[in-house]
Amino acid sequence: MKILVCISKVPDTTSKINFVDNNTKFDENGVQYIVNPYDEWYALVRALELVEASGGTVTTITVGTSIDDPTIRKALAIGANDAVRIDADPADSFFVAKQISEYAKNENFDLVMTGKETINYNGAQIGGMVAELLDMPFVSLANKLDVDGARATLERDVQGGIEVVEVDFPFVLSASKGMAEQRIPNMRGIMAARTKPLNVIPPTEHNKLTSVVKFELPAPKIGCKYLDPENMDELVELLHNETKVI
Amino acid sequence: MSVLVFVEIKNKLSKAAKEVITYGTNLGEVNVVTYGNASNEVLSEMGDYGAKNILVYRKINEPNDQVVSKLMLKAVDKLNAEFILLSQDQTGKSIGPRVAAKLEAGHVSGAISLPEVSDDFTVKTNVYSGKAIAYVCVHTDKKVISILPNSIQPVENKVDVSISEFEEDLGNGRIKTVDLKPLGDGIPLPEAELVVSAGRGLKGPENWGIVEDLANSLGATTACSRPVADIGWRPHHEHVGQTGVAIRPNLYIAAGISGAIQHLAGVNGSKVIVVINTDPEAPFFKAADYGVVGDAFEVLPKLTAAINNFKASQR
Numbered sequence: 339m340k341i342l343v344c345i346s347k348v349p350d351t352t353s354k355i356n357f358v359d360n361n362t363k364f365d366e367n368g369v370q371y372i373v374n375p376y377d378e379w380y381a382l383v384r385a386l387e388l389v390e391a392s393g394g395t396v397t398t399i400t401v402g403t404s405i406d407d408p409t410i411r412k413a414l415a416i417g418a419n420d421a422v423r424i425d426a427d428p429a430d431s432f433f434v435a436k437q438i439s440e441y442a443k444n445e446n447f448d449l450v451m452t453g454k455e456t457i458n459y460n461g462a463q464i465g466g467m468v469a470e471l472l473d474m475p476f477v478s479l480a481n482k483l484d485v486d487g488a489r490a491t492l493e494r495d496v497q498g499g500i501e502v503v504e505v506d507f508p509f510v511l512s513a514s515k516g517m518a519e520q521r522i523p524n525m526r527g528i529m530a531a532r533t534k535p536l537n538v539i540p541p542t543e544h545n546k547l548t549s550v551v552k553f554e555l556p557a558p559k560i561g562c563k564y565l566d567p568e569n570m571d572e573l574v575e576l577l578h579n580e581t582k583v584i
Numbered sequence: 585m586s587v588l589v590f591v592e593i594k595n596k597l598s599k600a601a602k603e604v605i606t607y608g609t610n611l612g613e614v615n616v617v618t619y620g621n622a623s624n625e626v627l628s629e630m631g632d633y634g635a636k637n638i639l640v641y642r643k644i645n646e647p648n649d650q651v652v653s654k655l656m657l658k659a660v661d662k663l664n665a666e667f668i669l670l671s672q673d674q675t676g677k678s679i680g681p682r683v684a685a686k687l688e689a690g691h692v693s694g695a696i697s698l699p700e701v702s703d704d705f706t707v708k709t710n711v712y713s714g715k716a717i718a719y720v721c722v723h724t725d726k727k728v729i730s731i732l733p734n735s736i737q738p739v740e741n742k743v744d745v746s747i748s749e750f751e752e753d754l755g756n757g758r759i760k761t762v763d764l765k766p767l768g769d770g771i772p773l774p775e776a777e778l779v780v781s782a783g784r785g786l787k788g789p790e791n792w793g794i795v796e797d798l799a800n801s802l803g804a805t806t807a808c809s810r811p812v813a814d815i816g817w818r819p820h821h822e823h824v825g826q827t828g829v830a831i832r833p834n835l836y837i838a839a840g841i842s843g844a845i846q847h848l849a850g851v852n853g854s855k856v857i858v859v860i861n862t863d864p865e866a867p868f869f870k871a872a873d874y875g876v877v878g879d880a881f882e883v884l885p886k887l888t889a890a891i892n893n894f895k896a897s898q899r
């Protein structure tokens with residue numbers, strides 16, 4: 339099986355989020371980058387498991403500049419065979435999806451995987467867009483994937499339940515929690531990653547359909563009102579009369 | 585300006601559907617496209633929130649992503665819709681991006697506000713898993729906007745509705761649903777207005793009775809911290825936070841949860857946060873509106889009793 343996994347870099351989950359240039363740009367000062375957890379823990383690891391079980395290759399793809407290379411190497415250290423980077427600023431979702439589909443359309447991948455969303459933009463858009471542009475089915479929010487020959491069985495999160503679906507290859511999925519378990523790269527993987535191919539490809543031209551004009555931090559809480567643990571009637575009273583949530 | 589709202593109806597009109605219709609009424613005359621065999625009574629209820637025209641596609645066998653997005657695209661064509669609105673729920677996440685890509689329309693997913701329209705068209709959305717807000721400007725004439733559940737209050741605004749059946753060739757799509765495992769009858773976490781959540785401080789899965797009792801007396805949905813789901817005390821779908829479900833209920837009660845930055849990221853959009861923790865230094869208190877320094881094993885039953893008294897007095 340030939341699998342393409344979309345990988346993006348995001349600030350470490352403990353990062354303090356701040357903005358500069360009049361709140362128009364993310365403040366990268368002191369920020370560590372990691373592979374987006376949904377891309378790494380679930381999509382990439384499940385792809386590797388499938389290939390380990392029945393052969394094939396796992397290629398990662400990233401739309402980004404050379405500052406993405408360390409996170410791409412991390413994905414290679416975990417076990418991907420090779421990586422592709424489309425050399426462009428990932429301006430908006432459609433632009434990114436278009437780059438990925440332009441690359442994938444001639445490569446005959448059986449499966450294209452993304453994380454369910456990135457933890458910086460939380461857009462959850464790329465997988466569905468790539469599927470549409472490649473005219474493939476899209477299994478969103480998949481938490482389980484089993485393969486039997488030419489057919490895949492998946493479980494996905496839907497409103498109020500879990501849906502079991504079947505689909506023939508090729509298709510696109512977005513991976514959510516449950517699909518696999520995080521893998522820590524070992525020394526051999528890290529060494530091998532240094533020499534694995536990372537192919538840098540120029541982007542194709544596309545207009546930006548959206549842009550972020552400004553960021554803002556949520557209003558801070560005004561402070562916590564402490565209550566006597568023996569007097570929960572008072573808490574109920576406040577929830578009813580002060581904040582009116584019950 | 586033509587507004588097209590996509591609504592999915594299971595049995596009754598969901599809160600998410602009412603939210604999206606309300607959002608639409610702020611942009612123009614609302615047309616709704618839906619599918620399935622909902623009764624005309626349920627369809628007409630959309631008129632209570634301001635939906636004027638309902639297009640319903642009756643003969644759908646397999647409402648998969650390809651078929652439903654085709655349905656939306658046909659409706660967009662028919663009405664020459666400029667605003668295409670849906671809920672940022674699980675269905676919205678699978679359909680919205682497909683429709684936007686096909687139309688080459690700018691897509692804002694997870695809108696938390698009505699647009700600001702002056703020279704530009706700008707919508708707010710949560711980013712950095714709720715640690716920040718972005719103002720997204722859409723440059724295209726057609727705009728696909730999915731609305732984050734619990735961000736817009738549904739407003740009643742009764743109008744006369746006309747319901748018409750819609751027939752088009754939508755093809756089949758390749759995904760087949762073979763089973764649906766329901767997660768229980770409760771309100772799904774992303775839509776819940778009241779949430780009771782617990783963490784490692786509860787010490788073991790056998791102690792969740794006091795959490796469920798409180799949730800039941802409030803009519804709330806239960807949630808948990810990540811380690812609790814990872815060690816199998818609670819199911820994965822209850823895990824909230826940066827790498828779980830992001831929620832914004834009116835009330836979030838957290839017992840025995842320390843309030844790590846990754847947990848806060850997914851819940852700090854809640855209107856009111858109540859924290860119950862034995863440790864007065866727990867970081868969660870900094871994000872709380874009300875704090876109770878105390879043992880969850882004692883405080884939760886007392887709170888449940890207080891809620892029950894309150895409910896009885898309301899009757």
Ligand SMILES: Cc1cc2nc3c(=O)[nH]c(=O)nc-3n(C[C@H](O)[C@H](O)[C@H](O)COP(=O)(O)OP(=O)(O)OC[C@H]3O[C@@H](n4cnc5c(N)ncnc54)[C@H](O)[C@@H]3O)c2cc1C
Pocket residue numbers: 351375782783784785786808809810811812823824825826827828839840841842843844845846847850860861862863866878879880881
């Ligand atoms: C990449 C990454 C992503 C992550 N994503 C998430 C996420 O999405 N969601 C998430 O929740 N976590 C996430 N985490 C984990 C997070 O960092 C914390 O480890 C986790 O939230 C802690 O869970 P907890 O509060 O239940 O447990 P603990 O941190 O162990 O806290 C238990 C709390 O219970 C209190 N307590 C103990 N006994 C009692 C009692 N009897 N009554 C009342 N209080 C009591 C203690 O004082 C303590 O504050 C992530 C971590 C990483 C590295």
